[in-house]
Amino acid sequence: MDIRVDAARLRKDIEDLAGIGRDPRGGNSRPSFSRADLEARAWLMDRVAAAGLDCRQDGAGNIFGRLGGPGRVVVAGSHIDTVLNGGAFDGSVGVLAALECLRRIKEEKLALAKPLEVASFTDEEGNLVGDFLGSRAFVGGLKREDLEHGTTQLGPAFKDILAGTEFTVDGILAAGTERPEVEAYLELHIEQGPVLETEEMPVGLVDRIAGKRYRLGSFAGTASHAGATPFELRRDAFLGLAEFAVKGTQHTAVRYEDGLMTIGKVAVLPGSFSIVPGRADFSLDCRSASAATLEAMDRELLALAEDIAGARGLSFGSKLVDATEPVSIPDRMLGLLKEECRDLGYPNMTLASGAGHDAQILASVTDVGMIFIPSPDGISHSPRETINWDDLEKGANLLLRSLIRLAR
Amino acid sequence: MDIRVDAARLRKDIEDLAGIGRDPRGGNSRPSFSRADLEARAWLMDRVAAAGLDCRQDGAGNIFGRLGGPGRVVVAGSHIDTVLNGGAFDGSVGVLAALECLRRIKEEKLALAKPLEVASFTDEEGNLVGDFLGSRAFVGGLKREDLEHGTTQLGPAFKDILAGTEFTVDGILAAGTERPEVEAYLELHIEQGPVLETEEMPVGLVDRIAGKRYRLGSFAGTASHAGATPFELRRDAFLGLAEFAVKGTQHTAVRYEDGLMTIGKVAVLPGSFSIVPGRADFSLDCRSASAATLEAMDRELLALAEDIAGARGLSFGSKLVDATEPVSIPDRMLGLLKEECRDLGYPNMTLASGAGHDAQILASVTDVGMIFIPSPDGISHSPRETINWDDLEKGANLLLRSLIRLAR
Numbered sequence: 001m002d003i004r005v006d007a008a009r010l011r012k013d014i015e016d017l018a019g020i021g022r023d024p025r026g027g028n029s030r031p032s033f034s035r036a037d038l039e040a041r042a043w044l045m046d047r048v049a050a051a052g053l054d055c056r057q058d059g060a061g062n063i064f065g066r067l068g069g070p071g072r073v074v075v076a077g078s079h080i081d082t083v084l085n086g087g088a089f090d091g092s093v094g095v096l097a098a099l100e101c102l103r104r105i106k107e108e109k110l111a112l113a114k115p116l117e118v119a120s121f122t123d124e125e126g127n128l129v130g131d132f133l134g135s136r137a138f139v140g141g142l143k144r145e146d147l148e149h150g151t152t153q154l155g156p157a158f159k160d161i162l163a164g165t166e167f168t169v170d171g172i173l174a175a176g177t178e179r180p181e182v183e184a185y186l187e188l189h190i191e192q193g194p195v196l197e198t199e200e201m202p203v204g205l206v207d208r209i210a211g212k213r214y215r216l217g218s219f220a221g222t223a224s225h226a227g228a229t230p231f232e233l234r235r236d237a238f239l240g241l242a243e244f245a246v247k248g249t250q251h252t253a254v255r256y257e258d259g260l261m262t263i264g265k266v267a268v269l270p271g272s273f274s275i276v277p278g279r280a281d282f283s284l285d286c287r288s289a290s291a292a293t294l295e296a297m298d299r300e301l302l303a304l305a306e307d308i309a310g311a312r313g314l315s316f317g318s319k320l321v322d323a324t325e326p327v328s329i330p331d332r333m334l335g336l337l338k339e340e341c342r343d344l345g346y347p348n349m350t351l352a353s354g355a356g357h358d359a360q361i362l363a364s365v366t367d368v369g370m371i372f373i374p375s376p377d378g379i380s381h382s383p384r385e386t387i388n389w390d391d392l393e394k395g396a397n398l399l400l401r402s403l404i405r406l407a408r
Numbered sequence: 409m410d411i412r413v414d415a416a417r418l419r420k421d422i423e424d425l426a427g428i429g430r431d432p433r434g435g436n437s438r439p440s441f442s443r444a445d446l447e448a449r450a451w452l453m454d455r456v457a458a459a460g461l462d463c464r465q466d467g468a469g470n471i472f473g474r475l476g477g478p479g480r481v482v483v484a485g486s487h488i489d490t491v492l493n494g495g496a497f498d499g500s501v502g503v504l505a506a507l508e509c510l511r512r513i514k515e516e517k518l519a520l521a522k523p524l525e526v527a528s529f530t531d532e533e534g535n536l537v538g539d540f541l542g543s544r545a546f547v548g549g550l551k552r553e554d555l556e557h558g559t560t561q562l563g564p565a566f567k568d569i570l571a572g573t574e575f576t577v578d579g580i581l582a583a584g585t586e587r588p589e590v591e592a593y594l595e596l597h598i599e600q601g602p603v604l605e606t607e608e609m610p611v612g613l614v615d616r617i618a619g620k621r622y623r624l625g626s627f628a629g630t631a632s633h634a635g636a637t638p639f640e641l642r643r644d645a646f647l648g649l650a651e652f653a654v655k656g657t658q659h660t661a662v663r664y665e666d667g668l669m670t671i672g673k674v675a676v677l678p679g680s681f682s683i684v685p686g687r688a689d690f691s692l693d694c695r696s697a698s699a700a701t702l703e704a705m706d707r708e709l710l711a712l713a714e715d716i717a718g719a720r721g722l723s724f725g726s727k728l729v730d731a732t733e734p735v736s737i738p739d740r741m742l743g744l745l746k747e748e749c750r751d752l753g754y755p756n757m758t759l760a761s762g763a764g765h766d767a768q769i770l771a772s773v774t775d776v777g778m779i780f781i782p783s784p785d786g787i788s789h790s791p792r793e794t795i796n797w798d799d800l801e802k803g804a805n806l807l808l809r810s811l812i813r814l815a816r
Contacts, residue, residue: 193636210635214681225788226670226693227618227762228601231661233786238671239657245650253639262634263646264683268674273622273691274763275672275789283681285634354635355682378641380633381683 077119087385140176485527495793548584602786631686
């Protein structure tokens, strides 16, 4: 069967969506439940309806477009929310490629055994109360207390943000009970890293999705005068953090094949030219596709921080603020994607996803598979995020063929 | 001659001044030319007049109280401005102990050959346009462009702050031409470090005052996704800074007997949990009492930063934002202070001052000497800054005897 997506139509959809929520400071700012997101949701539901699909929205604001009757459904999707000043492709390509696939299947009047759905999950980016609000709600993985007392990345309380929408905490929690049985879930996404471009592969097949541990850590010492305090009498909190950053990164790189650690946020207090820092607060992002590695990294890095603090007369503390577990893509799904790639003649490679995705959450209720397309220069979460349109066409064709095979 | 200060009267002056500019967030906030500082100036001028001294203020707002007629004047003083949320002793003890000394000399009707002055210099703390505005103006060391286009640590332009006072750029620049010939300058100050307390000495005699170099530096790399960017493809700007902090400190501690480096301000951008830092900005404070060491440190640390940047695929840049030169206390002054200490029976030691002081600026026009008293726990620039009143009495008596000897 030589069915293919309409690449020009898909591109127009992506460009139209990119026109919603443009930020004067650059890129797109479309956090879930913002005015821009509500506009994007209305636009998407229009496009779903225009494709002749049955449009449905659950209590968490996840949007679905169905082709076919009742039964265990094959789902493909991603998300249309963005980080602040994000790009036009992260998430969007997965939702709109899935929509294009269903449109083509409907146009070709293919008779399939199972229904298909395009899905757009709410707040994948975690601007509200942790990553993956929509897909977590979909699989029934949310707790009421996280929602009722949640403070968002954007500032206001989650309840206050909800108050401006048609959504409620009860509705979000009910999403898991409304959902259909899912036969399989496929997600096309930009890689957000440089591996496929470096390897010159138009398509990547994800074999594992890394889990993560987010911690907030703090070294505490004594603020003192930079001129009047000899080295041997200092308790410099920033030097504790600096040593931890260097040694922790080295430890992780040497000891674990696929572990990553990143210190992305740093605050040094009191923060003056002439004052030895009394406190150094930081974020610690640990990732691995192996649960055992993740567990060991977390334990060993905390022990390293304690050791460094002890040797420097500092104290160290941290708290876990978010966690997701690693997922292995089932052989059935990876095998199917590989076969379709081979039939299409697309060069490809398997790789782990270091970034988290809705597929990771869906993995608790169904078999999932993921297709990556390259991110030029590895850039994502940035106004400079882009794609090669040829790669997108290949990824979307692979998604189309794989969906047909799963629904047959 | 067994003349001594009135320690109770001196203490009351210090406590009265500490009542001006109390900050509800803690300590005293009395930056020069603030409302609190203008109130403190009026109070000081009242105290100077009440002591029967001739009160004079120069164009830079430096306040003087003179005892005696014309001629080369022996000056003692310090400053009454504070950092934000500073303590009650940094600067104040030097001005008010000098005032107490002149009061006692006047009360005893001592006949001295040379006139004496108590001095309070404007903005020693550098809240406005760099440290030592008043003493720099006094020695004629200011440039018009630094004043006219200066942005202050407090936010507003320097000109806008001046507009709320009786002072002008022209007046500040004229201060150097109005000043009398200075025979010698003595300054009593809290140590602001832990050395005297550690050594259990009530009094310290400064033999050198460190110079400093203030730089703003920046490592630049590429912001990228913390999950999707393998270590070998990262250009993590914060790791560059962390390695520089650890190695630079080690280099300075090992190679230089009296060199100090401090990284007190750090900003990591974009500053998100899941983004590898693309930029790390920081402040670099280098100090040494040896000009050659300071020069070598500055050169070698910049070379180290360049090396680290090169090895990590980063770029590095920095600019010098402030500098003062080290000063050696003349043998004449140090010898005189030592002899008076011995006569008074005070245990003492010589030490270098890592912090900068007005004495350092005055050194370009006269012989200077400095007396330190201990800072309990080494704490300064903090609401918890304190002194032992017994130490202050000793320091003030030493100042009194030394002033008499210099003016005889």
